[in-house]
Amino acid sequence: MLTFTGIVYLIDFRYYFSGFIIFLLPYFLTLIWGLIALIGAFLLYINNENGDYLLIYSGCLAVFCSFFPFFTFDYGTQRFIIFLSYSFAFRIDPFLILLGGLIDLLVKKGIILK
Numbered sequence: 001m002l003t004f005t006g007i008v009y010l011i012d013f014r015y016y017f018s019g020f021i022i023f024l025l026p027y028f029l030t031l032i033w034g035l036i037a038l039i040g041a042f043l044l045y046i047n048n049e050n051g052d053y054l055l056i057y058s059g060c061l062a063v064f065c066s067f068f069p070f071f072t073f074d075y076g077t078q079r080f081i082i083f084l085s086y087s088f089a090f091r092i093d094p095f096l097i098l099l100g101g102l103i104d105l106l107v108k109k110g111i112i113l114k
Contacts, residue, residue: 023080026086
């Protein structure tokens, strides 16, 4: 879902022509976190343990970037708060990625579900 969000927002061309290229940074970062999560999920599919770490890494960065603002931009009477990552599902996607990576790592290490 993070990858889909990044692709959809990069297709929106109004930011390219507005002169404010900094608005594109969150969409590139969202796309990167989603691609890292997809690579981690593929590695888990082929039974490689490094996929857990990629999922945890991607989830932690996406959670951090979706809640802490990068900067506030005042344009006329409007105030834009730019976060470093966006999501469609009310910012629950990064938590699901992080939770999935943690649960799979704990199951493989034998800490839960022995």
